[in-house]
Amino acid sequence: MLSVRSVRGRAACGVALAALLAATAAAPAAAQDAAEAPAQPQAPAPAQPQGLTEYAAAVVNDEIISTYDLAQRMRLLIATTGVQPSEQNLPQIQQQALVSLVDERLQFQELRRVEQEQDFSIIATDEEVDEELAEMAAGNNMTPEQFTSMLRSQGVLGSLREQLRAQSSWQRWIQGRYGSRLRIGDDQINAVLEQQQAQAxxxxxxxxxxxxxxxxxxxxxxxxxxxxxxxxxxxxxxxxxxxxxxxxxxxxxxxxxxxxxxxxxxxxxxxxxxxxxxxxxxxxxxxxxxxxxxxxxxxxxxxxEGSTIVNLKQVAVGLPADAPPSAVEAAQTRLLAVRAKITGCGDLEQVAGQETGLVAGDLGEAEIADLAPAFRQAAEQLEEGQISDPIRTEAGLHIVAVCGKRATGAGMLSAEQVERRLFFQQLGLIARRYMRDLRNAATIETR
CATH class of the missing domain: 3.10.50.40 (Chitinase A; domain 3)
Incomplete structure (x- = not known):
């Protein structure tokens, strides 16, 4: 049963945590972070504000979340989101930090219970957390050493490590316990595909x-x-x-x-x-x-609207934009003669290659809407296997063969993509229900 007991007013707690946040920001790196840093001569610790002491911010099933833990998580939220703390948003930052810490305590408690009952390891090791940090470092274009040094200097490395440990361990447990049991039926996939088609x-x-x-x-x-x-x-x-x-x-x-x-x-x-x-x-x-x-x-x-994809090949004669009409007419006669010899896309390049001064090639696939206007008109009017009349552009004269043409709905998901999306949607719903049940069964006191 969820029990929430407020011992101090939110405003007073916010002021105290703001002071604690400032104090820890001014102090050397957090204790757990400092333990990981190379030994260096330390300057005398700054004097702590009078009357500022550490106490329990919350108790989750008899496990304490200290105000120090809470301040460190607040600093982590500020450092990783870019949200600038102010008198107006500090209570929200404090609340989000406390909610995340409570959820992590519940997750760790549940994971330890499962480990004891089933005698296998679920909670991520330090090495696995290091791998997560290395991925984050790469995403920030930094080496792992540079990244952890930056986090340590901000005093948030320890809090981030615990957050990553909780997230990866919980995801592993949820997917391991429920992933193999989830079955996405063909009827579910087909229903999504049909809806997708209807909404195209x-x-x-x-x-x-x-x-x-x-x-x-x-x-x-x-x-x-x-x-x-x-x-x-x-x-x-x-x-x-x-x-x-x-x-x-x-x-x-x-x-x-x-x-x-x-x-x-x-x-x-x-x-x-x-x-x-x-x-x-x-x-x-x-x-x-x-x-x-x-x-x-x-x-x-x-x-x-569904788009149309075409695969085009071309034969072209280079002509400047200001070429005289006689040159354009001569090029057109050559292209028409070549077109008469071409049986389809399969021999277009071979036939054109026997003529000097012609350029032939595969233009690949493209949406008709993305083609140049002159090519777009030909692609819309021609069927697969047909070849256009000569098309004049600023670069020259072209004939275009439509080697493939298919309609597709914009952004349509394949059956495999639909199955994957449904799988993770259902897994996410299970995880939310699991956490809701843990909160309802827990005794949580905020102080």
């Missing part, structure tokens, strides 16, 4: 998302306030991907909020309505839905 004419949106779960953060009002503050911070320069990784409760948080291309009906109706009014590159206002609040970044938008 509708607009499609490439989005990134942040989702604040109202149940997780303390209610809809808190979620709305938090979302409004995050929008303000992102408008002021905080990177969307970094904010999504730290604040979003969606399964897409791990990929920086990237939800890919969607069509109307895949997201809540409130999100669809907002997307209809947005332009690419625009950040939404907070969008309340039944169980939380979305922030959407519209990266791109396209019409949903």
């Amino acid at each position: 004419s509708k607009p499609q949106y490439q989005i990134s998302e942040v989702f604040l779960d109202a149940n997780r953060v303390g209610g809809m009002e808190v979620a709305l306030q938090g979302a409004a503050q995050l929008v303000t911070q992102m408008q002021q320069g905080a990177p969307f991907q970094a904010v999504a990784r730290q604040f979003s409760a969606s399964a897409t948080a791990a990929s920086g909020g990237d939800a890919g291309w969607i069509t109307p009906g895949e997201m809540p109706a409130e999100v669809d309505q907002a997307l209809e009014q947005m332009r690419p590159g625009q950040l939404s206002r907070p969008i309340p839905v039944s169980d939380g609040v979305y922030i959407i970044y519209l990266r791109d938008k396209r019409a949903g």
